[in-house]
Amino acid sequence: MDRPLIDRGADGSSGVSVEIGAAPAVDSALAEAGRRLFAAQARFIAGAPTPSALPPETLPEIAFVGRSNVGKSSLVNALTGRSTLARISNTPGRTRQINFFDLGGRLMLVDLPGYGYAEASKSAVKSWTSLVRHYLQTRAALRRVCLLIDSRHGIKEIDRPLMRMLDDAGVSYQVVLTKSDKAGKGEFASVPDKIMAELAAHVAAHPEIHLTSALDRRGIAELRETLANFAFPIGQSR
Ligand code: GDP
Numbered sequence: 286m287d288r289p290l291i292d293r294g295a296d297g298s299s300g301v302s303v304e305i306g307a308a309p310a311v312d313s314a315l316a317e318a319g320r321r322l323f324a325a326q327a328r329f330i331a332g333a334p335t336p337s338a339l340p341p342e343t344l345p346e347i348a349f350v351g352r353s354n355v356g357k358s359s360l361v362n363a364l365t366g367r368s369t370l371a372r373i374s375n376t377p378g379r380t381r382q383i384n385f386f387d388l389g390g391r392l393m394l395v396d397l398p399g400y401g402y403a404e405a406s407k408s409a410v411k412s413w414t415s416l417v418r419h420y421l422q423t424r425a426a427l428r429r430v431c432l433l434i435d436s437r438h439g440i441k442e443i444d445r446p447l448m449r450m451l452d453d454a455g456v457s458y459q460v461v462l463t464k465s466d467k468a469g470k471g472e473f474a475s476v477p478d479k480i481m482a483e484l485a486a487h488v489a490a491h492p493e494i495h496l497t498s499a500l501d502r503r504g505i506a507e508l509r510e511t512l513a514n515f516a517f518p519i520g521q522s523r
Contacts, residue, residue, distance in 0.1 A: 312510075315510045315513070316506060316510055318510065318513040319506060319507075319509030319510035319511075319512070319513040320506070320509065321513075321519070322388065322389060322391060322392065322509065322512070322513045322516050323364055323365055323366065323388070323509045323513075324366075324389075325388050325389025325390075325391070326388075326389065327365045327367060327386040327387070327388050327394060328386060328387045328388075329384065329385075329386055330385040330386060330387050330393070331384075331385045332382040332383070332384045332385075333382055333383045333384075333385070333416075334381060334382040334416070335416065336415075336416060336419040336420070336423075338382075339383070339420065339424075340385055342424065342425060342426035343387075343393070343426075344387065344390070344391065344392055344393040344426065344517065345392055345393065345426055345428045345515045345516060345517065346385075346392075346393040346394075346395050346424060346426045346427045346428060347392060347393070347394055347395065347427075347428060347429050347430075347431065347512050347515055348395040348396075348397050348420075348427060348429075348430045348431070349361055349394070349395065349396055349397060349430075349431045349433060350397040350399075350400075350417070350430060350431070350432060350433065350447065351399060351400075351432060351433030351434065351444075351463070352399055352400055352401035352433075352441070352443055352444065353399035353400065353401055353402050354399070355399070355433045355434065355435050355463055356433065356435070356463035356464050356499060357396070357399060357433050357463075358396075359463075359499035359500075360433065360461070360463055360497060360499050361394065361396060362499065363497075363499040363502060363505050364394075364505060364508065364509060364512075365386075365388070365394070381398050381409070381412070381413065382398060382416075383395060383396065383397055383398065383416065383417075383420060384396040388516070390517070391516040391517040391518075391519070391521075392512065392513075392515060392516040392517070393426070395420075395427075397417055397420070397430075398413060398416070398417070400413055400443065400447065401443040414446075414450075417447075417450070418450055418454070421450060421451060421454040421456050422453075422454045427456055428457070428515040429456075429457050429458065429459060429491070429512075429515060430451060430456055430457070430458035430459075431458070431459060431460075431461045431508075432444070432447070432448070432451070432458050432459065432460050432461065433460075433461050433462075433463050434460050434461070434462055434463070434480065435462070435463055435464055436462035436463060436464055436465045436467070436468035436473060436476055436477075436496060437464065437467055437468045437473050437476070438476075439476040439479055439480055440460075440479075440480055440483055448487055448490070451487075451489050451490075452487050452488050452489045452490075454489075455488075455489055456489055457489055457491055458489055458490060458491065459490070459491040459493055459494070459495070459511075460480055460484065460490070460494045460495075461494070461495045461497055461508065462476070462477070462480075462494060462495065462496045462497060463497055463498070463499070464498060464499075464500070465496045465497060465498045465503055465504065466498040466500045466501045466503065467498075477494055477496070480494060481494065493511075495507060495508045495511065
Protein backbone atom coordinates (compact mmCIF):
# COMPACT_ATOMS: atom_id res chain seq x y z
CA MET A 286 0.00 0.00 0.00
CA ASP A 287 1.26 3.50 -0.78
CA ARG A 288 2.19 5.52 2.23
CA PRO A 289 -0.49 8.17 2.28
CA LEU A 290 1.88 11.09 2.34
CA ILE A 291 3.17 13.03 -0.60
CA ASP A 292 6.27 15.12 -0.38
CA ARG A 293 8.08 17.39 -2.75
CA GLY A 294 11.00 15.71 -4.56
CA ALA A 295 14.37 15.84 -2.90
CA ASP A 296 15.94 17.98 -5.69
CA GLY A 297 13.53 20.76 -4.73
CA SER A 298 13.96 22.16 -8.24
CA SER A 299 10.63 23.12 -9.67
CA GLY A 300 8.48 22.39 -6.69
CA VAL A 301 6.24 20.34 -8.93
CA SER A 302 8.26 17.18 -8.70
CA VAL A 303 6.41 14.91 -6.32
CA GLU A 304 7.36 11.71 -4.75
CA ILE A 305 4.82 9.22 -3.50
CA GLY A 306 6.76 7.14 -1.04
CA ALA A 307 6.45 3.42 -1.47
CA ALA A 308 5.71 2.27 2.04
CA PRO A 309 8.87 3.21 3.97
CA ALA A 310 9.02 1.65 7.42
CA VAL A 311 6.90 3.79 9.73
CA ASP A 312 9.06 5.01 12.58
CA SER A 313 7.56 3.22 15.53
CA ALA A 314 8.54 5.92 18.05
CA LEU A 315 6.81 8.60 16.01
CA ALA A 316 3.78 6.40 15.47
CA GLU A 317 3.60 5.77 19.22
CA ALA A 318 3.88 9.51 19.95
CA GLY A 319 0.95 10.17 17.63
CA ARG A 320 -1.10 7.35 19.05
CA ARG A 321 -0.52 8.43 22.66
CA LEU A 322 -1.38 12.05 22.02
CA PHE A 323 -4.66 11.22 20.32
CA ALA A 324 -5.58 8.60 22.90
CA ALA A 325 -6.11 11.48 25.33
CA GLN A 326 -9.53 13.02 25.96
CA ALA A 327 -10.42 15.93 23.67
CA ARG A 328 -12.18 18.38 25.97
CA PHE A 329 -14.36 21.20 24.65
CA ILE A 330 -12.92 24.47 25.93
CA ALA A 331 -14.74 27.27 24.17
CA GLY A 332 -16.72 28.33 21.16
CA ALA A 333 -15.94 31.79 19.85
CA PRO A 334 -18.48 33.47 17.57
CA THR A 335 -16.56 36.78 17.68
CA PRO A 336 -12.89 37.78 18.07
CA SER A 337 -13.49 39.05 21.59
CA ALA A 338 -14.68 35.58 22.65
CA LEU A 339 -11.44 33.78 21.75
CA PRO A 340 -10.06 31.88 24.77
CA PRO A 341 -6.58 32.58 26.18
CA GLU A 342 -3.67 30.94 24.39
CA THR A 343 -2.58 28.14 26.68
CA LEU A 344 -1.41 25.42 24.28
CA PRO A 345 0.08 25.09 20.80
CA GLU A 346 -2.83 25.19 18.35
CA ILE A 347 -3.60 23.22 15.19
CA ALA A 348 -6.55 24.50 13.19
CA PHE A 349 -8.73 22.62 10.71
CA VAL A 350 -10.57 24.42 7.95
CA GLY A 351 -12.27 23.63 4.65
CA ARG A 352 -15.38 24.18 2.63
CA SER A 353 -18.60 22.89 4.12
CA ASN A 354 -19.11 19.18 3.58
CA VAL A 355 -15.41 18.53 2.90
CA GLY A 356 -15.38 15.97 5.72
CA LYS A 357 -13.87 18.12 8.50
CA SER A 358 -15.99 16.78 11.35
CA SER A 359 -15.47 13.21 10.19
CA LEU A 360 -11.70 13.70 9.97
CA VAL A 361 -11.38 15.32 13.39
CA ASN A 362 -13.49 12.53 14.86
CA ALA A 363 -11.32 9.90 13.17
CA LEU A 364 -8.21 11.59 14.60
CA THR A 365 -9.57 11.74 18.13
CA GLY A 366 -11.52 8.51 17.95
CA ARG A 367 -14.62 10.24 19.27
CA SER A 368 -17.79 11.78 17.96
CA THR A 369 -17.93 14.55 20.56
CA LEU A 370 -16.26 17.10 18.34
CA ALA A 371 -18.63 16.73 15.43
CA ARG A 372 -21.60 16.82 17.74
CA ILE A 373 -20.49 20.10 19.22
CA SER A 374 -19.34 21.62 15.96
CA ASN A 375 -22.49 20.65 14.08
CA THR A 376 -24.87 21.85 16.76
CA PRO A 377 -27.08 24.49 15.14
CA GLY A 378 -25.88 27.92 16.15
CA ARG A 379 -22.41 26.68 16.85
CA THR A 380 -21.39 26.09 13.27
CA ARG A 381 -20.33 29.71 12.67
CA GLN A 382 -18.00 29.82 15.61
CA ILE A 383 -14.44 28.68 16.26
CA ASN A 384 -14.42 25.66 18.56
CA PHE A 385 -11.46 24.82 20.78
CA PHE A 386 -10.67 21.33 22.09
CA ASP A 387 -7.89 20.60 24.57
CA LEU A 388 -6.18 17.33 23.74
CA GLY A 389 -4.69 15.90 26.92
CA GLY A 390 -3.35 19.29 28.07
CA ARG A 391 -0.76 19.11 25.28
CA LEU A 392 -2.33 20.44 22.09
CA MET A 393 -5.37 22.55 21.18
CA LEU A 394 -7.42 21.34 18.23
CA VAL A 395 -9.21 24.27 16.67
CA ASP A 396 -12.23 23.72 14.45
CA LEU A 397 -12.68 26.74 12.19
CA PRO A 398 -16.14 27.24 10.68
CA GLY A 399 -16.55 25.89 7.15
CA TYR A 400 -16.98 28.16 4.15
CA GLY A 401 -18.74 27.97 0.81
CA TYR A 402 -22.32 27.36 1.92
CA ALA A 403 -24.56 27.90 -1.08
CA GLU A 404 -27.11 29.65 1.10
CA ALA A 405 -24.64 31.92 2.93
CA SER A 406 -25.69 35.55 2.94
CA LYS A 407 -23.26 38.38 2.21
CA SER A 408 -23.23 39.36 5.86
CA ALA A 409 -22.52 35.75 6.92
CA VAL A 410 -19.55 35.62 4.53
CA LYS A 411 -18.35 38.95 5.88
CA SER A 412 -18.50 37.84 9.49
CA TRP A 413 -16.83 34.49 8.66
CA THR A 414 -14.02 36.39 6.93
CA SER A 415 -13.45 38.87 9.73
CA LEU A 416 -13.52 36.18 12.45
CA VAL A 417 -11.19 33.79 10.63
CA ARG A 418 -8.85 36.56 9.47
CA HIS A 419 -8.61 37.90 13.03
CA TYR A 420 -7.81 34.43 14.38
CA LEU A 421 -5.18 33.74 11.71
CA GLN A 422 -3.51 37.12 12.02
CA THR A 423 -3.35 37.38 15.80
CA ARG A 424 -2.98 33.89 17.21
CA ALA A 425 0.64 33.45 18.32
CA ALA A 426 -0.10 29.89 19.54
CA LEU A 427 -1.21 28.77 16.08
CA ARG A 428 1.39 26.34 14.74
CA ARG A 429 -0.23 24.86 11.66
CA VAL A 430 -3.47 24.99 9.70
CA CYS A 431 -4.75 21.83 8.05
CA LEU A 432 -6.55 22.94 4.89
CA LEU A 433 -8.98 20.17 4.01
CA ILE A 434 -9.58 19.47 0.34
CA ASP A 435 -11.78 16.77 -1.14
CA SER A 436 -9.43 14.36 -2.92
CA ARG A 437 -11.82 14.01 -5.86
CA HIS A 438 -12.11 17.73 -6.48
CA GLY A 439 -8.73 19.26 -5.67
CA ILE A 440 -8.36 22.96 -4.91
CA LYS A 441 -11.30 25.02 -6.14
CA GLU A 442 -11.82 28.76 -6.56
CA ILE A 443 -13.76 28.79 -3.30
CA ASP A 444 -10.60 27.67 -1.43
CA ARG A 445 -8.26 30.30 -2.87
CA PRO A 446 -9.27 33.36 -0.80
CA LEU A 447 -8.45 31.38 2.33
CA MET A 448 -5.08 30.31 0.91
CA ARG A 449 -4.28 33.96 0.21
CA MET A 450 -5.38 34.85 3.75
CA LEU A 451 -3.01 32.20 5.14
CA ASP A 452 -0.15 33.48 2.98
CA ASP A 453 -0.84 37.08 4.06
CA ALA A 454 -0.97 36.09 7.74
CA GLY A 455 2.21 34.02 7.36
CA VAL A 456 0.55 30.99 8.93
CA SER A 457 2.09 27.65 7.99
CA TYR A 458 -0.53 25.40 6.40
CA GLN A 459 -0.72 22.00 4.81
CA VAL A 460 -3.25 20.33 2.59
CA VAL A 461 -5.06 17.29 3.95
CA LEU A 462 -7.01 15.41 1.32
CA THR A 463 -10.26 13.91 2.57
CA LYS A 464 -12.46 11.04 1.37
CA SER A 465 -9.54 9.35 -0.37
CA ASP A 466 -11.49 6.06 -0.30
CA LYS A 467 -13.63 7.60 -3.04
CA ALA A 468 -10.68 8.76 -5.12
CA GLY A 469 -8.87 5.54 -5.84
CA LYS A 470 -9.72 5.48 -9.52
CA GLY A 471 -7.63 6.77 -12.44
CA GLU A 472 -9.55 9.96 -13.07
CA PHE A 473 -8.46 11.39 -9.70
CA ALA A 474 -4.82 10.28 -9.89
CA SER A 475 -3.55 13.68 -11.05
CA VAL A 476 -5.20 15.65 -8.20
CA PRO A 477 -2.23 15.46 -5.75
CA ASP A 478 0.29 16.52 -8.44
CA LYS A 479 -1.86 19.48 -9.43
CA ILE A 480 -2.19 20.53 -5.79
CA MET A 481 1.58 20.29 -5.23
CA ALA A 482 2.13 22.47 -8.28
CA GLU A 483 -0.31 25.08 -7.02
CA LEU A 484 1.15 25.02 -3.49
CA ALA A 485 4.59 25.86 -4.88
CA ALA A 486 3.34 29.40 -5.54
CA HIS A 487 2.11 29.87 -1.96
CA VAL A 488 4.71 31.11 0.49
CA ALA A 489 3.08 29.72 3.63
CA ALA A 490 2.16 26.31 2.21
CA HIS A 491 4.01 23.34 3.64
CA PRO A 492 5.06 21.12 0.73
CA GLU A 493 3.46 17.96 1.99
CA ILE A 494 0.03 16.49 1.40
CA HIS A 495 -1.68 13.95 3.61
CA LEU A 496 -4.15 11.60 1.97
CA THR A 497 -6.83 10.58 4.43
CA SER A 498 -10.13 8.79 4.71
CA ALA A 499 -12.32 8.92 7.78
CA LEU A 500 -14.13 5.91 6.36
CA ASP A 501 -11.31 3.40 5.93
CA ARG A 502 -8.92 5.36 8.22
CA ARG A 503 -6.21 5.66 5.59
CA GLY A 504 -3.62 8.27 6.57
CA ILE A 505 -5.05 8.89 10.04
CA ALA A 506 -2.05 7.47 11.94
CA GLU A 507 0.35 9.45 9.73
CA LEU A 508 -1.51 12.70 10.30
CA ARG A 509 -1.50 12.05 14.06
CA GLU A 510 2.27 11.57 13.85
CA THR A 511 2.74 14.88 12.05
CA LEU A 512 0.52 16.78 14.49
CA ALA A 513 2.20 15.22 17.53
CA ASN A 514 5.33 17.14 16.55
CA PHE A 515 3.58 20.35 17.60
CA ALA A 516 2.29 19.15 20.98
CA PHE A 517 3.79 19.97 24.36
CA PRO A 518 5.88 17.01 25.53
CA ILE A 519 4.26 14.72 28.08
CA GLY A 520 4.51 16.25 31.54
CA GLN A 521 5.38 19.77 30.40
CA SER A 522 3.64 22.31 32.58
CA ARG A 523 1.85 25.22 30.93
P1 GDP B 1 -18.01 18.83 7.26
O1 GDP B 1 -19.21 19.62 6.85
O2 GDP B 1 -16.78 19.31 6.56
O3 GDP B 1 -17.82 18.72 8.74
O4 GDP B 1 -18.23 17.36 6.67
P2 GDP B 1 -18.73 16.00 7.38
O5 GDP B 1 -17.66 15.39 8.19
O6 GDP B 1 -20.03 16.27 8.05
O7 GDP B 1 -18.93 15.07 6.09
C1 GDP B 1 -19.72 15.46 4.99
C2 GDP B 1 -20.20 14.21 4.27
O8 GDP B 1 -19.09 13.50 3.73
C3 GDP B 1 -20.94 13.23 5.17
O9 GDP B 1 -21.98 12.65 4.43
C4 GDP B 1 -19.87 12.19 5.50
O10 GDP B 1 -20.42 10.92 5.78
C5 GDP B 1 -19.05 12.16 4.23
N1 GDP B 1 -17.64 11.81 4.52
C6 GDP B 1 -16.84 12.40 5.39
N2 GDP B 1 -15.61 11.83 5.40
C7 GDP B 1 -15.66 10.82 4.50
C8 GDP B 1 -14.71 9.83 4.04
O11 GDP B 1 -13.55 9.76 4.47
N3 GDP B 1 -15.11 8.98 3.07
C9 GDP B 1 -16.37 9.02 2.56
N4 GDP B 1 -16.65 8.15 1.60
N5 GDP B 1 -17.30 9.93 2.97
C10 GDP B 1 -16.96 10.80 3.92
